[in-house]
Amino acid sequence: SQQGEEDPQALSIQEGENATMNCSYKTSINNLQWYRQNSGRGLVHLILIRSNEREKHSGRLRVTLDTSKKSSSLLITASRAADTASYFCATVPYGGATNKLIFGTGTLLAVQP
Amino acid sequence: GAVVSQHPSRVICKSGTSVKIECRSLDFQATTMFWYRQFPKQSLMLMATSNEGSKATYEQGVEKDKFLINHASLTLSTLTVTSAHPEDSSFYICSARDEGLANTGELFFGEGSRLTVL
Numbered sequence: 001s002q003q004g005e006e007d008p009q010a011l012s013i014q015e016g017e018n019a020t021m022n023c024s025y026k027t028s029i030n031n032l033q034w035y036r037q038n039s040g041r042g043l044v045h046l047i048l049i050r051s052n053e054r055e056k057h058s059g060r061l062r063v064t065l066d067t068s069k070k071s072s073s074l075l076i077t078a079s080r081a082a083d084t085a086s087y088f089c090a091t092v093p094y095g096g097a098t099n100k101l102i103f104g105t106g107t108l109l110a111v112q113p
Numbered sequence: 114g115a116v117v118s119q120h121p122s123r124v125i126c127k128s129g130t131s132v133k134i135e136c137r138s139l140d141f142q143a144t145t146m147f148w149y150r151q152f153p154k155q156s157l158m159l160m161a162t163s164n165e166g167s168k169a170t171y172e173q174g175v176e177k178d179k180f181l182i183n184h185a186s187l188t189l190s191t192l193t194v195t196s197a198h199p200e201d202s203s204f205y206i207c208s209a210r211d212e213g214l215a216n217t218g219e220l221f222f223g224e225g226s227r228l229t230v231l
Binding site (some may be wrong): 030031033035040041042043044045055088092100101102103104106107108 | 117119142147149151154155156157158159162181204206218219220221223224227
């Protein structure tokens with residue numbers, strides 16, 4: 001399976017703390033994306049990082065990509081209770097259809113108020 | 114941002130019946146849509162790629178006769194679960210790409226449809 005692995009599977013923190021989630025994947029990629037899913041809902045795109053980029057920021061989000069290790073991390077700074085959700089990384093394999101995303105296993109983040 | 118609408122959000126049916134789920138791109142055109150399946154507390158598994166005006170492309174292990182996909186227009190794709198059984202109970206999610214945002218790579222997702230087969 002090409003599915004990526006994420007760790008931790010679950011993460012519980014206090015409001016105001018930072019949350020770091022990691023994603024590892026198996027094949028070369030065009031880009032890697034992070035999505036958020038609230039319980040029982042659809043997915044919302046957070047950020048995309050291309051294979052030639054190493055770091056990207058968007059608001060309280062910081063994403064890093066290490067293609068040599070085939071891994072990425074998502075950092076959420078100054079977390080809020082509203083950040084409670086599942087977070088998935090998704091990759092577009094190199095040479096594959098640009099829209100065909102392969103999702104990781106996800107990290108369930110709980111931010112305690 | 115682009116909006117994808119999925120209907121119904123929840124459906125309960127008896128074993129042996131067929132259920133149709135609709136996925137619509139509301140404010141953009143989508144020549145390609147994707148159907149995913151998600152089991153509780155698990156990741157999304159791509160089932161098939163829906164292509165406007167042509168046959169869908171199914172992932173390995175997905176029965177095309179079981180999960181019928183039709184993409185009759187640039188804004189609508191449907192997934193029909195035929196002769197549903199309890200093991201088909203799952204959360205089905207569709208996604209689409211805004212052709213006008215060609216280089217972003219971002220997919221827009223529907224809110225999902227929870228199917229329960231009794």
